[in-house]
Amino acid sequence: MAPSSRIHARQAGWLTAAPFLLPYLCLFTLFLVWPLAYGFYISLHDWQLLASSKPYVGMANYAGVWQDDLFLIALRNTAYFVALAVPTGNLMSLLIALGLNARVRGETLFRLLYYLPTILSVAVVAVLWKWMYSAEFGLINHYLAAAHGALERAHLVTGPFKQVPWITDPRLAMPSLAIASVWWGAGGGMLIYLAGLRAIPESYYEAAELDGAGTWVRFRAITWPLLRPTTLFNFVIGLIGGFQMFGQGFMITQGGPHNSTLTVVQYMYRSGFSLFKMGYGCAVAYSLFLVILVVALLQFRLLAFREEIS
Amino acid sequence: MNRRTAWIPTILLAVGAILFLAPLAWMVSTALKPESQIFEKNPHWIPQPPTLRNFSDLAQKSSEAPIGRWLLNSGIVSTSVVVLTLLISSMTAYPLARLRFRGRDTLFYIIIAAMIVPGQVTIIPVFLLIQKLGWFDTYPALIIPGLASPFGVFLLRQFMQTIPRELEEAAAIDGCGPWRTWAQVIIPLTTPALATLGVLTFLGAWNDFLWPLIATNSIEMRTIPVGLQMFQGRYTTEYGLMMATAVLATVPVVVVFLVLQRYVVRGIVLTGLKG
Numbered sequence: 001m002a003p004s005s006r007i008h009a010r011q012a013g014w015l016t017a018a019p020f021l022l023p024y025l026c027l028f029t030l031f032l033v034w035p036l037a038y039g040f041y042i043s044l045h046d047w048q049l050l051a052s053s054k055p056y057v058g059m060a061n062y063a064g065v066w067q068d069d070l071f072l073i074a075l076r077n078t079a080y081f082v083a084l085a086v087p088t089g090n091l092m093s094l095l096i097a098l099g100l101n102a103r104v105r106g107e108t109l110f111r112l113l114y115y116l117p118t119i120l121s122v123a124v125v126a127v128l129w130k131w132m133y134s135a136e137f138g139l140i141n142h143y144l145a146a147a148h149g150a151l152e153r154a155h156l157v158t159g160p161f162k163q164v165p166w167i168t169d170p171r172l173a174m175p176s177l178a179i180a181s182v183w184w185g186a187g188g189g190m191l192i193y194l195a196g197l198r199a200i201p202e203s204y205y206e207a208a209e210l211d212g213a214g215t216w217v218r219f220r221a222i223t224w225p226l227l228r229p230t231t232l233f234n235f236v237i238g239l240i241g242g243f244q245m246f247g248q249g250f251m252i253t254q255g256g257p258h259n260s261t262l263t264v265v266q267y268m269y270r271s272g273f274s275l276f277k278m279g280y281g282c283a284v285a286y287s288l289f290l291v292i293l294v295v296a297l298l299q300f301r302l303l304a305f306r307e308e309i310s
Numbered sequence: 311m312n313r314r315t316a317w318i319p320t321i322l323l324a325v326g327a328i329l330f331l332a333p334l335a336w337m338v339s340t341a342l343k344p345e346s347q348i349f350e351k352n353p354h355w356i357p358q359p360p361t362l363r364n365f366s367d368l369a370q371k372s373s374e375a376p377i378g379r380w381l382l383n384s385g386i387v388s389t390s391v392v393v394l395t396l397l398i399s400s401m402t403a404y405p406l407a408r409l410r411f412r413g414r415d416t417l418f419y420i421i422i423a424a425m426i427v428p429g430q431v432t433i434i435p436v437f438l439l440i441q442k443l444g445w446f447d448t449y450p451a452l453i454i455p456g457l458a459s460p461f462g463v464f465l466l467r468q469f470m471q472t473i474p475r476e477l478e479e480a481a482a483i484d485g486c487g488p489w490r491t492w493a494q495v496i497i498p499l500t501t502p503a504l505a506t507l508g509v510l511t512f513l514g515a516w517n518d519f520l521w522p523l524i525a526t527n528s529i530e531m532r533t534i535p536v537g538l539q540m541f542q543g544r545y546t547t548e549y550g551l552m553m554a555t556a557v558l559a560t561v562p563v564v565v566v567f568l569v570l571q572r573y574v575v576r577g578i579v580l581t582g583l584k585g
Binding site: 013014016017020021023024025027028030031032033034035036038039042096099100102104105106110111112113114115116117119120121122123124126127128129130131132134137139142183191240243244246247250251265268269272273278281282285286288289292293 | 319320322323324326327330331332333334336337340348349352353398399401402404405406409410411412414417421424426427428429430431432433434435436437438439454455457458460463488492513516517518519520524534535536538539542549552553555556559560563564567568571574575
């Protein structure tokens with residue numbers, strides 16, 4: 001930097017910067033920093049929305065949350081959703097990105113088409129997939145029935161087609177929500193993988209090819225290891241989003257059947273806005289924040305550790 | 311890759327793209343079908359013939375499901391959020407990227423650190439705050455809290471750092487103060503990043519679900535995603551009407567996305583994040 005600009009820059013102190021910063025800093029403090037502290041304060045109280053007294057209860061709400069069977073069910077469901085949707089979504093994103101990176105025709109068009117579901121509102125995704133999953137009239141069961149009919153004619157299966165209860169069977173409901181979510185979210189991960197792939201120097205592949213490495217070897221030895229930071233990033237982003245899953249379970253299955261798709265955020269919503277137990281709801285929210293932080297840190301440690309051995 | 315295998319990725323991608331788009335095509339197809347064709351045993355992809363019956367039926371239900379009003383609300387809210395986010399984020403990013411003052415970098419890191427707070431953690435306290443301010447069930451409740459998102463500040467600050475110093479120096483020699491420099495030098499040079507931020511903010515605001523669900527309760531103040539949820543609760547099996555509503559909720563985002571899609575791609579590549 002030239003000396004003249006340094007002097008100019010130093011003259012511009014807080015007085016110059018403050019008017020620019022003021023509007024955002026007010027918003028930031030009022031709607032982000034203060035709620036973060038205030039929410040924790042609320043969680044330490046028996047805070048019924050309509051009650052006149054809101055007595056301090058210390059950590060009792062947290063103790064209640066972590067002994068609450070329904071919260072633990074919701075946490076287990078949410079973790080199950082993350083375990084299903086995040087790796088599958090990443091694999092899907094990677095496969096599409098690898099395809100797009102293979103010098104295909106119409107790359108821009110393909111990229112756009114694969115990204116299209118990502119721009120939908122979760123409410124649209126929910127009503128659409130509820131219709132797709134409809135046992136009697138849904139598109140998926142229609143094609144399964146058609147496939148069943150074809151196999152039957154070929155004498156590969158016998159008996160009538162049984163409609164798959166995608167969202168009404170407690171064992172199937174969460175995987176069904178995970179499929180819809182992977183469809184919804186794969187486009188975002190795809191763009192990030194694509195950026196990661198573009199950053200790998202072409203010369204690595206050329207050198208490997210001279211050594212006679214085939215497609216799979218090149219992927220194993222070059223692409224996959226060099227994409228590790230991208231994969232870590234996608235996993236962490238997916239995990240943070242996945243643990244906050246709400247709309248799909250709220251709208252497609254209403255948390256059912258038998259609480260099999262009740263998620264933590266849905267449970268927070270129920271505690272806070274159906275039962276008006278704000279203190280308890282905040283304790284659920286902070287517990288979720290803690291879980292997300294711990295899992296994200298573990299993931300960093302795990303992947304960084306693997307980096308060290310390899 | 312030799313000539314014969316060169317087509318394999320394209321073919322695989324095309325098959326995948328058809329599968330990916332099938333649910334969307336089915337949504338549009340159902341929206342354009344009369345009820346008799348929606349519940350056919352062997353459904354057709356192309357309605358025979360396509361009809362706008364579902365859309366005209368929706369117009370008749372405007373007292374219990376005012377979809378026009380919901381779309382208007384979503385339009386007002388998303389446009390306001392976009393305009394205000396662009397203005398406020400660019401004002402905030404400018405001194406953080408280009409001016410010198412004590413604690414500048416610390417301030418930036420504090421703002422960035424707030425990006426790890428999941429939105430759901432603060433939703434109850436923000437709701438109580440909105441109530442106290444008397445904003446519950448109003449446009450300010452839908453617009454203002456979202457403006458605190460650090461994403462825009464982060465994106466624009468990173469972009470503004472890449473602008474060469476010489477241009478500001480020239481402006482300073484010409485006697486431009488910081489406001490004129492911001493408005494006439496920095497903002498024009500930041501246009502691509504502003505476009506990216508604008509699209510991502512629009513998509514996020516239009517599609518937001520949980521916050522408008524909590525921050526409003528009268529039927530006239532719902533946004534289209536929340537309206538769609540209410541609609542679904544009331545007309546559980548009216549798939550034609552529901553898909554028609556879903557199509558109406560989707561058309562604006564698809565149009566904005568198609569017009570500005572290259573900025574979406576660039577933004578995600580630049581920051582690795584969605585809005």
